[in-house]
Amino acid sequence: MATNSLTLESVRHSLIRQEDSIIFSLIERAHFPINSPTYSQSYVSNSIHTFSGPLLRFVVKETEALLAKAGRYANPEEHPFFPEDLPPSVVPPHNFAKFLHPPAASININKDIWDTYINKLLQLFVAPGDDGNYASTAASDLVCLQALSRRIHYGKLVAEVKFRESPQEYEPAIRAKDRDTLMKLLTFEKVEEAVMKRVAKKAMMFGQEVTLNKDGNHGKYKVDPSVVSRLYGDWIMPLTKHVEVEYLLRRLD
Amino acid sequence: MATNSLTLESVRHSLIRQEDSIIFSLIERAHFPINSPTYSQSYVSNSIHTFSGPLLRFVVKETEALLAKAGRYANPEEHPFFPEDLPPSVVPPHNFAKFLHPPAASININKDIWDTYINKLLQLFVAPGDDGNYASTAASDLVCLQALSRRIHYGKLVAEVKFRESPQEYEPAIRAKDRDTLMKLLTFEKVEEAVMKRVAKKAMMFGQEVTLNKDGNHGKYKVDPSVVSRLYGDWIMPLTKHVEVEYLLRRLD
Numbered sequence: 001m002a003t004n005s006l007t008l009e010s011v012r013h014s015l016i017r018q019e020d021s022i023i024f025s026l027i028e029r030a031h032f033p034i035n036s037p038t039y040s041q042s043y044v045s046n047s048i049h050t051f052s053g054p055l056l057r058f059v060v061k062e063t064e065a066l067l068a069k070a071g072r073y074a075n076p077e078e079h080p081f082f083p084e085d086l087p088p089s090v091v092p093p094h095n096f097a098k099f100l101h102p103p104a105a106s107i108n109i110n111k112d113i114w115d116t117y118i119n120k121l122l123q124l125f126v127a128p129g130d131d132g133n134y135a136s137t138a139a140s141d142l143v144c145l146q147a148l149s150r151r152i153h154y155g156k157l158v159a160e161v162k163f164r165e166s167p168q169e170y171e172p173a174i175r176a177k178d179r180d181t182l183m184k185l186l187t188f189e190k191v192e193e194a195v196m197k198r199v200a201k202k203a204m205m206f207g208q209e210v211t212l213n214k215d216g217n218h219g220k221y222k223v224d225p226s227v228v229s230r231l232y233g234d235w236i237m238p239l240t241k242h243v244e245v246e247y248l249l250r251r252l253d
Numbered sequence: 254m255a256t257n258s259l260t261l262e263s264v265r266h267s268l269i270r271q272e273d274s275i276i277f278s279l280i281e282r283a284h285f286p287i288n289s290p291t292y293s294q295s296y297v298s299n300s301i302h303t304f305s306g307p308l309l310r311f312v313v314k315e316t317e318a319l320l321a322k323a324g325r326y327a328n329p330e331e332h333p334f335f336p337e338d339l340p341p342s343v344v345p346p347h348n349f350a351k352f353l354h355p356p357a358a359s360i361n362i363n364k365d366i367w368d369t370y371i372n373k374l375l376q377l378f379v380a381p382g383d384d385g386n387y388a389s390t391a392a393s394d395l396v397c398l399q400a401l402s403r404r405i406h407y408g409k410l411v412a413e414v415k416f417r418e419s420p421q422e423y424e425p426a427i428r429a430k431d432r433d434t435l436m437k438l439l440t441f442e443k444v445e446e447a448v449m450k451r452v453a454k455k456a457m458m459f460g461q462e463v464t465l466n467k468d469g470n471h472g473k474y475k476v477d478p479s480v481v482s483r484l485y486g487d488w489i490m491p492l493t494k495h496v497e498v499e500y501l502l503r504r505l506d
Contacts (some may be wrong), residue, residue, distance in 0.1 A: 016462075017284065019477075024277040024459075031270065055323055056346065062319040069304075070312055072388035091297055091308065094385035101437075132347035135325035143396070194465060202463045206277075210455045212447060213347055 012159050018151045021201050025144040027222045033129030035137040059138035079153050081110045103250035104156045113149050116235055124227045155243030163251055174252050182245045196233050200225035264414050271404045276455050278380055278397040280425055280475045286382030288390040312391035332406050334363045356503035357409045363402050369488055377480045408496030427505050435498045449486050453478035
Protein backbone atom coordinates (compact mmCIF):
# COMPACT_ATOMS: atom_id res chain seq x y z
CA MET A 1 0.00 0.00 0.00
CA ALA A 2 1.11 3.55 -0.71
CA THR A 3 1.94 4.76 2.77
CA ASN A 4 2.61 8.29 1.55
CA SER A 5 -1.12 8.90 1.15
CA LEU A 6 -2.34 7.42 4.44
CA THR A 7 -5.52 8.80 5.97
CA LEU A 8 -7.48 7.77 9.01
CA GLU A 9 -9.88 6.11 6.57
CA SER A 10 -7.20 4.07 4.76
CA VAL A 11 -5.59 3.07 8.07
CA ARG A 12 -8.97 1.96 9.39
CA HIS A 13 -9.57 -0.02 6.20
CA SER A 14 -6.24 -1.82 6.62
CA LEU A 15 -6.96 -2.64 10.27
CA ILE A 16 -10.30 -4.15 9.27
CA ARG A 17 -8.69 -6.18 6.50
CA GLN A 18 -6.01 -7.42 8.89
CA GLU A 19 -8.77 -8.82 11.14
CA ASP A 20 -9.52 -11.30 8.36
CA SER A 21 -5.85 -12.33 8.14
CA ILE A 22 -5.62 -12.86 11.89
CA ILE A 23 -8.80 -14.94 12.03
CA PHE A 24 -7.78 -17.03 9.00
CA SER A 25 -4.41 -17.71 10.63
CA LEU A 26 -6.01 -18.80 13.92
CA ILE A 27 -8.42 -21.12 12.10
CA GLU A 28 -5.51 -22.64 10.18
CA ARG A 29 -3.49 -23.15 13.37
CA ALA A 30 -6.51 -24.73 15.07
CA HIS A 31 -6.44 -27.59 12.55
CA PHE A 32 -3.48 -28.94 14.48
CA PRO A 33 -3.69 -29.97 18.12
CA ILE A 34 -1.44 -28.15 20.59
CA ASN A 35 1.57 -30.33 19.63
CA SER A 36 3.51 -29.22 22.68
CA PRO A 37 6.95 -30.56 21.57
CA THR A 38 6.94 -27.61 19.13
CA TYR A 39 7.47 -25.31 22.13
CA SER A 40 9.58 -27.53 24.33
CA GLN A 41 13.12 -26.62 25.26
CA SER A 42 14.14 -30.28 25.33
CA TYR A 43 12.48 -31.75 22.22
CA VAL A 44 15.29 -31.01 19.80
CA SER A 45 18.29 -30.88 22.12
CA ASN A 46 17.85 -34.56 22.98
CA SER A 47 18.64 -35.61 19.44
CA ILE A 48 21.50 -35.21 17.00
CA HIS A 49 21.00 -31.59 16.04
CA THR A 50 22.37 -28.48 14.42
CA PHE A 51 20.29 -26.24 16.65
CA SER A 52 18.87 -26.37 20.14
CA GLY A 53 15.89 -24.85 21.88
CA PRO A 54 12.22 -24.88 20.89
CA LEU A 55 11.44 -25.92 17.33
CA LEU A 56 9.20 -22.86 16.92
CA ARG A 57 12.15 -20.62 17.67
CA PHE A 58 14.25 -22.39 15.03
CA VAL A 59 11.52 -22.18 12.37
CA VAL A 60 10.74 -18.50 13.05
CA LYS A 61 14.38 -17.41 13.29
CA GLU A 62 15.46 -19.27 10.13
CA THR A 63 12.41 -18.12 8.14
CA GLU A 64 13.05 -14.53 9.16
CA ALA A 65 16.67 -14.85 8.08
CA LEU A 66 15.73 -15.99 4.59
CA LEU A 67 12.95 -13.40 4.28
CA ALA A 68 15.40 -10.71 5.40
CA LYS A 69 17.67 -11.73 2.52
CA ALA A 70 14.64 -11.46 0.25
CA GLY A 71 14.03 -7.91 1.49
CA ARG A 72 10.98 -8.31 3.73
CA TYR A 73 12.14 -6.00 6.52
CA ALA A 74 12.86 -3.10 4.18
CA ASN A 75 9.13 -2.40 4.62
CA PRO A 76 8.73 -0.46 7.89
CA GLU A 77 5.41 -2.24 8.50
CA GLU A 78 7.21 -5.56 9.05
CA HIS A 79 8.92 -6.41 12.35
CA PRO A 80 11.09 -9.47 12.92
CA PHE A 81 10.82 -11.53 16.12
CA PHE A 82 14.58 -12.10 16.10
CA PRO A 83 16.04 -8.80 14.89
CA GLU A 84 19.54 -9.68 16.16
CA ASP A 85 21.88 -11.15 13.56
CA LEU A 86 19.44 -10.77 10.64
CA PRO A 87 21.35 -11.07 7.37
CA PRO A 88 21.21 -8.06 5.02
CA SER A 89 18.84 -7.93 2.07
CA VAL A 90 20.35 -9.17 -1.18
CA VAL A 91 17.65 -7.78 -3.46
CA PRO A 92 17.57 -4.32 -5.08
CA PRO A 93 16.29 -1.74 -2.57
CA HIS A 94 12.63 -0.73 -2.96
CA ASN A 95 11.68 2.84 -2.22
CA PHE A 96 9.05 2.37 0.50
CA ALA A 97 7.23 5.59 1.41
CA LYS A 98 8.76 7.27 4.44
CA PHE A 99 5.58 8.06 6.32
CA LEU A 100 6.71 7.41 9.88
CA HIS A 101 8.86 9.60 12.11
CA PRO A 102 12.33 7.93 12.05
CA PRO A 103 12.58 7.02 15.79
CA ALA A 104 9.61 4.69 15.14
CA ALA A 105 12.06 2.11 13.85
CA SER A 106 13.28 1.43 17.40
CA ILE A 107 9.86 0.23 18.58
CA ASN A 108 9.47 -3.55 18.41
CA ILE A 109 7.32 -5.31 21.01
CA ASN A 110 7.45 -8.72 19.37
CA LYS A 111 8.88 -10.28 22.52
CA ASP A 112 5.63 -9.43 24.35
CA ILE A 113 3.59 -10.71 21.41
CA TRP A 114 5.57 -13.96 21.36
CA ASP A 115 5.15 -14.55 25.09
CA THR A 116 1.44 -13.72 25.01
CA TYR A 117 0.85 -15.97 22.03
CA ILE A 118 2.68 -19.00 23.44
CA ASN A 119 1.74 -18.69 27.08
CA LYS A 120 -1.79 -17.29 26.98
CA LEU A 121 -3.44 -17.37 23.58
CA LEU A 122 -2.58 -20.79 22.13
CA GLN A 123 -4.30 -22.87 24.79
CA LEU A 124 -7.49 -20.81 24.38
CA PHE A 125 -8.16 -21.83 20.78
CA VAL A 126 -6.16 -25.00 20.14
CA ALA A 127 -7.27 -28.49 21.20
CA PRO A 128 -5.06 -30.74 23.34
CA GLY A 129 -3.26 -33.56 21.57
CA ASP A 130 -0.27 -34.49 19.47
CA ASP A 131 -0.27 -35.50 15.79
CA GLY A 132 3.49 -35.25 15.19
CA ASN A 133 3.24 -32.37 12.69
CA TYR A 134 5.51 -30.05 14.65
CA ALA A 135 7.23 -28.40 11.67
CA SER A 136 3.90 -27.59 10.03
CA THR A 137 2.54 -26.43 13.39
CA ALA A 138 5.48 -24.06 13.78
CA ALA A 139 4.99 -22.76 10.22
CA SER A 140 1.34 -22.16 11.07
CA ASP A 141 2.28 -20.40 14.33
CA LEU A 142 4.62 -18.16 12.36
CA VAL A 143 1.73 -16.99 10.15
CA CYS A 144 -0.31 -16.17 13.30
CA LEU A 145 2.62 -14.37 14.91
CA GLN A 146 3.32 -12.33 11.78
CA ALA A 147 -0.34 -11.33 11.42
CA LEU A 148 -0.55 -10.29 15.08
CA SER A 149 2.77 -8.43 14.93
CA ARG A 150 1.78 -6.57 11.78
CA ARG A 151 -1.57 -5.51 13.27
CA ILE A 152 -0.12 -4.41 16.59
CA HIS A 153 2.81 -2.48 15.11
CA TYR A 154 0.38 -0.87 12.70
CA GLY A 155 -0.24 1.30 15.77
CA LYS A 156 2.72 3.36 14.56
CA LEU A 157 0.79 4.34 11.42
CA VAL A 158 -2.40 4.90 13.41
CA ALA A 159 -0.56 7.21 15.80
CA GLU A 160 1.14 9.14 12.99
CA VAL A 161 -2.16 9.74 11.18
CA LYS A 162 -3.87 10.86 14.39
CA PHE A 163 -0.94 13.11 15.29
CA ARG A 164 -0.96 14.75 11.86
CA GLU A 165 -4.69 15.39 12.08
CA SER A 166 -4.39 17.34 15.36
CA PRO A 167 -0.83 17.68 16.69
CA GLN A 168 -1.91 20.29 19.25
CA GLU A 169 -4.07 17.65 20.93
CA TYR A 170 -1.08 15.40 21.65
CA GLU A 171 1.89 17.73 22.06
CA PRO A 172 1.38 18.73 25.74
CA ALA A 173 1.14 15.09 26.87
CA ILE A 174 4.11 14.12 24.68
CA ARG A 175 6.27 16.90 26.16
CA ALA A 176 5.17 15.90 29.66
CA LYS A 177 5.90 12.22 28.85
CA ASP A 178 2.42 11.57 30.22
CA ARG A 179 1.60 8.02 29.15
CA ASP A 180 -1.77 7.93 30.93
CA THR A 181 -3.10 11.00 29.18
CA LEU A 182 -1.88 9.73 25.82
CA MET A 183 -3.57 6.40 26.46
CA LYS A 184 -6.82 8.22 27.29
CA LEU A 185 -6.57 10.32 24.13
CA LEU A 186 -6.14 7.13 22.07
CA THR A 187 -8.98 5.18 23.69
CA PHE A 188 -12.47 5.14 22.18
CA GLU A 189 -14.54 2.59 24.05
CA LYS A 190 -17.41 2.51 21.57
CA VAL A 191 -15.02 1.85 18.69
CA GLU A 192 -13.33 -0.93 20.66
CA GLU A 193 -16.67 -2.54 21.48
CA ALA A 194 -17.61 -2.45 17.81
CA VAL A 195 -14.29 -4.09 16.86
CA MET A 196 -14.86 -6.87 19.40
CA LYS A 197 -18.34 -7.51 18.00
CA ARG A 198 -17.14 -7.44 14.41
CA VAL A 199 -14.27 -9.89 14.94
CA ALA A 200 -16.63 -12.29 16.72
CA LYS A 201 -18.96 -12.08 13.72
CA LYS A 202 -16.05 -12.69 11.37
CA ALA A 203 -14.99 -15.73 13.41
CA MET A 204 -18.52 -17.07 12.89
CA MET A 205 -18.54 -16.34 9.14
CA PHE A 206 -15.06 -17.71 8.46
CA GLY A 207 -15.09 -20.58 10.97
CA GLN A 208 -18.39 -22.18 10.11
CA GLU A 209 -18.87 -25.41 8.19
CA VAL A 210 -20.15 -24.13 4.83
CA THR A 211 -22.50 -26.56 3.13
CA LEU A 212 -24.69 -26.25 0.04
CA ASN A 213 -27.91 -26.97 1.87
CA LYS A 214 -27.96 -24.61 4.80
CA ASP A 215 -26.20 -21.50 5.96
CA GLY A 216 -23.87 -21.93 8.90
CA ASN A 217 -23.92 -24.48 11.64
CA HIS A 218 -25.37 -22.53 14.51
CA GLY A 219 -22.96 -22.61 17.37
CA LYS A 220 -20.08 -24.78 16.21
CA TYR A 221 -17.09 -22.85 14.89
CA LYS A 222 -13.48 -23.73 14.16
CA VAL A 223 -12.28 -21.04 16.54
CA ASP A 224 -14.56 -19.85 19.37
CA PRO A 225 -15.79 -16.34 18.39
CA SER A 226 -15.67 -15.23 22.03
CA VAL A 227 -11.96 -16.10 22.16
CA VAL A 228 -11.33 -13.89 19.11
CA SER A 229 -13.24 -11.05 20.80
CA ARG A 230 -11.20 -11.53 23.93
CA LEU A 231 -7.95 -11.68 21.96
CA TYR A 232 -8.80 -8.26 20.57
CA GLY A 233 -10.11 -6.78 23.81
CA ASP A 234 -7.44 -8.10 26.16
CA TRP A 235 -4.34 -8.12 23.96
CA ILE A 236 -4.43 -6.80 20.39
CA MET A 237 -6.05 -3.44 21.09
CA PRO A 238 -4.14 -2.74 24.35
CA LEU A 239 -0.83 -3.72 22.71
CA THR A 240 -1.63 -1.58 19.65
CA LYS A 241 -2.32 1.39 21.90
CA HIS A 242 0.91 0.66 23.75
CA VAL A 243 2.74 0.95 20.40
CA GLU A 244 0.82 4.17 19.66
CA VAL A 245 1.86 5.67 22.99
CA GLU A 246 5.51 4.65 22.51
CA TYR A 247 5.42 6.13 19.03
CA LEU A 248 3.92 9.43 20.15
CA LEU A 249 6.45 9.72 23.01
CA ARG A 250 9.17 9.76 20.32
CA ARG A 251 7.20 11.90 17.86
CA LEU A 252 8.84 15.24 18.78
CA ASP A 253 12.40 13.86 19.05
CA MET B 254 -4.69 -36.78 11.73
CA ALA B 255 -4.54 -40.49 12.46
CA THR B 256 -4.09 -41.90 8.99
CA ASN B 257 -4.30 -45.46 10.26
CA SER B 258 -8.06 -45.13 10.67
CA LEU B 259 -8.89 -43.45 7.36
CA THR B 260 -12.31 -44.00 5.86
CA LEU B 261 -13.99 -42.50 2.81
CA GLU B 262 -15.87 -40.27 5.27
CA SER B 263 -12.74 -38.98 7.05
CA VAL B 264 -10.96 -38.44 3.73
CA ARG B 265 -13.94 -36.49 2.44
CA HIS B 266 -14.00 -34.43 5.62
CA SER B 267 -10.34 -33.54 5.19
CA LEU B 268 -10.86 -32.55 1.54
CA ILE B 269 -13.71 -30.23 2.55
CA ARG B 270 -11.60 -28.69 5.31
CA GLN B 271 -8.72 -28.17 2.90
CA GLU B 272 -11.05 -26.13 0.67
CA ASP B 273 -11.11 -23.53 3.45
CA SER B 274 -7.30 -23.47 3.64
CA ILE B 275 -6.98 -23.03 -0.12
CA ILE B 276 -9.53 -20.19 -0.23
CA PHE B 277 -7.99 -18.43 2.80
CA SER B 278 -4.57 -18.64 1.13
CA LEU B 279 -5.87 -17.18 -2.14
CA ILE B 280 -7.60 -14.31 -0.31
CA GLU B 281 -4.37 -13.59 1.57
CA ARG B 282 -2.32 -13.60 -1.64
CA ALA B 283 -4.86 -11.31 -3.31
CA HIS B 284 -4.04 -8.57 -0.76
CA PHE B 285 -0.85 -8.00 -2.74
CA PRO B 286 -0.82 -6.96 -6.38
CA ILE B 287 0.87 -9.29 -8.85
CA ASN B 288 4.35 -7.94 -7.93
CA SER B 289 5.91 -9.51 -10.99
CA PRO B 290 9.59 -9.08 -9.91
CA THR B 291 8.84 -11.95 -7.47
CA TYR B 292 8.75 -14.31 -10.46
CA SER B 293 11.35 -12.70 -12.69
CA GLN B 294 14.55 -14.47 -13.63
CA SER B 295 16.46 -11.19 -13.74
CA TYR B 296 15.25 -9.34 -10.61
CA VAL B 297 17.81 -10.78 -8.22
CA SER B 298 20.67 -11.65 -10.55
CA ASN B 299 21.15 -7.95 -11.39
CA SER B 300 22.24 -7.17 -7.86
CA ILE B 301 24.94 -8.27 -5.46
CA HIS B 302 23.52 -11.65 -4.51
CA THR B 303 24.06 -14.99 -2.87
CA PHE B 304 21.46 -16.62 -5.10
CA SER B 305 20.07 -16.13 -8.57
CA GLY B 306 16.79 -16.87 -10.29
CA PRO B 307 13.26 -15.92 -9.27
CA LEU B 308 12.79 -14.72 -5.70
CA LEU B 309 9.86 -17.11 -5.27
CA ARG B 310 12.13 -20.03 -6.05
CA PHE B 311 14.64 -18.86 -3.42
CA VAL B 312 11.96 -18.37 -0.75
CA VAL B 313 10.27 -21.72 -1.40
CA LYS B 314 13.52 -23.72 -1.68
CA GLU B 315 15.05 -22.20 1.48
CA THR B 316 11.83 -22.53 3.48
CA GLU B 317 11.52 -26.16 2.46
CA ALA B 318 15.11 -26.78 3.52
CA LEU B 319 14.52 -25.45 7.02
CA LEU B 320 11.16 -27.23 7.35
CA ALA B 321 12.85 -30.45 6.21
CA LYS B 322 15.33 -30.07 9.08
CA ALA B 323 12.34 -29.55 11.36
CA GLY B 324 10.83 -32.83 10.14
CA ARG B 325 7.97 -31.66 7.92
CA TYR B 326 8.49 -34.18 5.12
CA ALA B 327 8.46 -37.17 7.45
CA ASN B 328 4.69 -36.89 7.06
CA PRO B 329 3.79 -38.69 3.79
CA GLU B 330 1.02 -36.12 3.19
CA GLU B 331 3.60 -33.34 2.62
CA HIS B 332 5.45 -32.97 -0.69
CA PRO B 333 8.32 -30.55 -1.28
CA PHE B 334 8.55 -28.49 -4.47
CA PHE B 335 12.33 -28.91 -4.48
CA PRO B 336 12.92 -32.47 -3.27
CA GLU B 337 16.50 -32.52 -4.56
CA ASP B 338 19.18 -31.69 -1.97
CA LEU B 339 16.74 -31.43 0.95
CA PRO B 340 18.68 -31.64 4.22
CA PRO B 341 17.80 -34.52 6.56
CA SER B 342 15.50 -34.03 9.53
CA VAL B 343 17.30 -33.21 12.78
CA VAL B 344 14.33 -33.87 15.06
CA PRO B 345 13.40 -37.18 16.69
CA PRO B 346 11.47 -39.35 14.20
CA HIS B 347 7.68 -39.40 14.63
CA ASN B 348 5.86 -42.61 13.88
CA PHE B 349 3.42 -41.48 11.16
CA ALA B 350 0.85 -44.11 10.27
CA LYS B 351 1.87 -46.14 7.25
CA PHE B 352 -1.41 -46.10 5.38
CA LEU B 353 -0.18 -45.76 1.81
CA HIS B 354 1.32 -48.42 -0.45
CA PRO B 355 5.10 -47.68 -0.40
CA PRO B 356 5.54 -46.88 -4.14
CA ALA B 357 3.28 -43.86 -3.47
CA ALA B 358 6.31 -42.01 -2.22
CA SER B 359 7.63 -41.66 -5.77
CA ILE B 360 4.60 -39.62 -6.92
CA ASN B 361 5.20 -35.88 -6.75
CA ILE B 362 3.55 -33.61 -9.33
CA ASN B 363 4.55 -30.34 -7.69
CA LYS B 364 6.31 -29.22 -10.86
CA ASP B 365 2.95 -29.20 -12.67
CA ILE B 366 1.31 -27.45 -9.70
CA TRP B 367 4.05 -24.80 -9.66
CA ASP B 368 3.76 -24.12 -13.40
CA THR B 369 -0.03 -23.98 -13.29
CA TYR B 370 -0.02 -21.64 -10.30
CA ILE B 371 2.51 -19.20 -11.73
CA ASN B 372 1.50 -19.24 -15.37
CA LYS B 373 -2.26 -19.69 -15.24
CA LEU B 374 -3.81 -19.21 -11.82
CA LEU B 375 -2.10 -16.12 -10.38
CA GLN B 376 -3.27 -13.66 -13.02
CA LEU B 377 -6.87 -14.83 -12.60
CA PHE B 378 -7.23 -13.69 -8.99
CA VAL B 379 -4.48 -11.12 -8.36
CA ALA B 380 -4.67 -7.48 -9.43
CA PRO B 381 -1.99 -5.86 -11.59
CA GLY B 382 0.48 -3.59 -9.83
CA ASP B 383 3.63 -3.46 -7.76
CA ASP B 384 3.93 -2.46 -4.09
CA GLY B 385 7.50 -3.69 -3.51
CA ASN B 386 6.54 -6.41 -1.01
CA TYR B 387 8.14 -9.22 -2.98
CA ALA B 388 9.40 -11.26 -0.02
CA SER B 389 5.98 -11.20 1.65
CA THR B 390 4.34 -11.96 -1.69
CA ALA B 391 6.60 -15.01 -2.11
CA ALA B 392 5.81 -16.15 1.45
CA SER B 393 2.12 -15.80 0.63
CA ASP B 394 2.56 -17.74 -2.63
CA LEU B 395 4.26 -20.50 -0.68
CA VAL B 396 1.19 -20.90 1.55
CA CYS B 397 -1.01 -21.17 -1.57
CA LEU B 398 1.35 -23.66 -3.21
CA GLN B 399 1.54 -25.81 -0.07
CA ALA B 400 -2.26 -25.84 0.32
CA LEU B 401 -2.76 -26.79 -3.34
CA SER B 402 -0.02 -29.44 -3.20
CA ARG B 403 -1.42 -30.98 -0.05
CA ARG B 404 -4.94 -31.15 -1.53
CA ILE B 405 -3.84 -32.57 -4.86
CA HIS B 406 -1.49 -35.20 -3.39
CA TYR B 407 -4.23 -36.15 -0.96
CA GLY B 408 -5.40 -38.07 -4.03
CA LYS B 409 -3.05 -40.83 -2.82
CA LEU B 410 -5.14 -41.28 0.32
CA VAL B 411 -8.39 -41.00 -1.63
CA ALA B 412 -7.21 -43.70 -4.03
CA GLU B 413 -6.05 -46.00 -1.23
CA VAL B 414 -9.36 -45.73 0.60
CA LYS B 415 -11.32 -46.37 -2.59
CA PHE B 416 -9.07 -49.30 -3.50
CA ARG B 417 -9.46 -50.90 -0.06
CA GLU B 418 -13.24 -50.56 -0.26
CA SER B 419 -13.50 -52.50 -3.53
CA PRO B 420 -10.15 -53.73 -4.90
CA GLN B 421 -11.86 -55.97 -7.45
CA GLU B 422 -13.29 -52.88 -9.14
CA TYR B 423 -9.84 -51.46 -9.88
CA GLU B 424 -7.57 -54.49 -10.30
CA PRO B 425 -8.33 -55.32 -13.97
CA ALA B 426 -7.64 -51.74 -15.13
CA ILE B 427 -4.50 -51.57 -12.96
CA ARG B 428 -3.14 -54.79 -14.44
CA ALA B 429 -3.98 -53.56 -17.95
CA LYS B 430 -2.34 -50.19 -17.14
CA ASP B 431 -5.54 -48.67 -18.47
CA ARG B 432 -5.44 -45.03 -17.39
CA ASP B 433 -8.68 -44.08 -19.16
CA THR B 434 -10.74 -46.72 -17.38
CA LEU B 435 -9.20 -45.79 -14.03
CA MET B 436 -10.00 -42.14 -14.66
CA LYS B 437 -13.60 -43.08 -15.46
CA LEU B 438 -13.89 -45.18 -12.30
CA LEU B 439 -12.65 -42.21 -10.25
CA THR B 440 -14.90 -39.59 -11.84
CA PHE B 441 -18.24 -38.68 -10.31
CA GLU B 442 -19.63 -35.69 -12.15
CA LYS B 443 -22.36 -34.89 -9.64
CA VAL B 444 -19.85 -34.84 -6.80
CA GLU B 445 -17.52 -32.59 -8.79
CA GLU B 446 -20.36 -30.19 -9.59
CA ALA B 447 -21.27 -30.02 -5.91
CA VAL B 448 -17.62 -29.28 -4.98
CA MET B 449 -17.49 -26.46 -7.54
CA LYS B 450 -20.68 -24.95 -6.11
CA ARG B 451 -19.51 -25.33 -2.52
CA VAL B 452 -16.14 -23.68 -3.08
CA ALA B 453 -17.82 -20.75 -4.84
CA LYS B 454 -20.10 -20.37 -1.83
CA LYS B 455 -17.11 -20.52 0.50
CA ALA B 456 -15.32 -17.85 -1.55
CA MET B 457 -18.40 -15.65 -1.00
CA MET B 458 -18.56 -16.36 2.73
CA PHE B 459 -14.84 -15.91 3.40
CA GLY B 460 -14.16 -13.14 0.89
CA GLN B 461 -16.94 -10.74 1.79
CA GLU B 462 -16.58 -7.50 3.69
CA VAL B 463 -18.12 -8.41 7.07
CA THR B 464 -19.77 -5.47 8.81
CA LEU B 465 -21.93 -5.22 11.90
CA ASN B 466 -24.88 -3.70 10.09
CA LYS B 467 -25.54 -5.97 7.15
CA ASP B 468 -24.65 -9.44 5.98
CA GLY B 469 -22.33 -9.62 3.03
CA ASN B 470 -21.71 -7.14 0.29
CA HIS B 471 -23.65 -8.62 -2.59
CA GLY B 472 -21.31 -9.13 -5.47
CA LYS B 473 -17.95 -7.78 -4.33
CA TYR B 474 -15.55 -10.42 -3.03
CA LYS B 475 -11.83 -10.50 -2.32
CA VAL B 476 -11.38 -13.41 -4.72
CA ASP B 477 -13.90 -13.98 -7.52
CA PRO B 478 -15.98 -17.06 -6.53
CA SER B 479 -16.18 -18.15 -10.17
CA VAL B 480 -12.37 -18.25 -10.31
CA VAL B 481 -12.30 -20.56 -7.29
CA SER B 482 -14.87 -22.81 -8.96
CA ARG B 483 -12.81 -22.86 -12.12
CA LEU B 484 -9.60 -23.56 -10.15
CA TYR B 485 -11.29 -26.65 -8.75
CA GLY B 486 -12.97 -27.73 -11.99
CA ASP B 487 -10.06 -27.14 -14.35
CA TRP B 488 -7.05 -27.91 -12.17
CA ILE B 489 -7.45 -29.16 -8.61
CA MET B 490 -9.87 -32.00 -9.30
CA PRO B 491 -8.22 -33.16 -12.56
CA LEU B 492 -4.76 -33.06 -10.96
CA THR B 493 -6.05 -34.93 -7.88
CA LYS B 494 -7.48 -37.62 -10.13
CA HIS B 495 -4.19 -37.74 -12.01
CA VAL B 496 -2.48 -38.49 -8.67
CA GLU B 497 -5.14 -41.11 -7.91
CA VAL B 498 -4.54 -42.83 -11.25
CA GLU B 499 -0.75 -42.77 -10.81
CA TYR B 500 -1.19 -44.19 -7.32
CA LEU B 501 -3.48 -47.00 -8.44
CA LEU B 502 -1.12 -47.91 -11.29
CA ARG B 503 1.51 -48.65 -8.63
CA ARG B 504 -0.93 -50.21 -6.15
CA LEU B 505 -0.19 -53.83 -7.09
CA ASP B 506 3.61 -53.42 -7.39
